[in-house]
Each structure stands twice: as C-alpha cells, then as structure tokens.
Amino acid sequence: MILADGQGCMVQCDGCGAVGEAVETRNPRTGSLTAAFLPKGWKFDVLDGEHIHRCGECFAAAVEPFADRRAAFEARLDHLGAGLTVDIAASLGVPIGLGWRWAGEWKSRQFGEAGGMQ
Numbered sequence: 001m002i003l004a005d006g007q008g009c010m011v012q013c014d015g016c017g018a019v020g021e022a023v024e025t026r027n028p029r030t031g032s033l034t035a036a037f038l039p040k041g042w043k044f045d046v047l048d049g050e051h052i053h054r055c056g057e058c059f060a061a062a063v064e065p066f067a068d069r070r071a072a073f074e075a076r077l078d079h080l081g082a083g084l085t086v087d088i089a090a091s092l093g094v095p096i097g098l099g100w101r102w103a104g105e106w107k108s109r110q111f112g113e114a115g116g117m118q
C-alpha cells in the first residue's frame with residue numbers, strides 16, 4: 001500500500017509489511033502524482049481490483065499479499081459474521097475486494113455453499 005502521497009512517498013509491502021521509499025514523479029503542470037516507482041525489486045500487482053505492492057522477497061517467494069492477516073480476518077468472521085466483512089477488512093487494513101473473497105471462501109467452508117459474493 002502507498003502510505004503517503006507527500007514529499008517522500010513510502011510504500012509498504014502487502015506481504016510482510018516491509019517499508020520502502022518509492023521514487024515518485026509528478027505532473028509538472030498539475031503537481032499531481034503521475035506515477036510512483038517502487039523501490040528496486042518491488043512489484044506492483046492488481047488483486048481483486050486493489051493495488052498491491054510487494055517487496056522483492058515476497059514476490060520471489062510468491063507470498064500471498066495480506067496472508068499474515070487472514071487468520072485474524074477469519075477469526076473475526078467467526079465472531080462477527082460475514083455481514084461485517086467491510087468493517088473487518090477496514091479494521092485489518094485488508095482491501096475490501098480481498099475481504100469479500102476471503103469471506104466468500106469462509107462462508108463456503110461454514111455452510112458448504114458456493115461462495116460467490118458479488
């Protein structure tokens with residue numbers, strides 16, 4: 001995830017939480033961020049419509065982004081139910097698109113139904 005759209009743009013690995021400094025460029029006319037170039041070796045991905053950033057180590061190891069938070073996510077689903085998926089995802093900093101997917105998989109395990117929450 002991009003931590004700050006400021007002077008120094010920090011980027012956090014969505015796999016292990018490592019933080020690196022992104023090299024950013026701005027549109028000289030509007031001053032808006034045109035592109036953030038990840039630290040050397042980092043990779044950008046789009047997962048369920050969310051922008052995912054991974055450090056070189058996680059990318060090489062094919063670590064699933066946010067995998068470290070999945071257990072906590074499912075524990076909260078057990079307590080709160082899938083109706084609070086949005087709140088659970090927000091509280092854990094997990095992209096909502098991924099949250100829906102996890103909730104769908106969790107649900108299909110709970111009830112033996114096909115997930116498919118759109």
Ligand SMILES: [Zn+2]
Nearest residue numbers: 013016055058
């Ligand atoms: Zn990482």
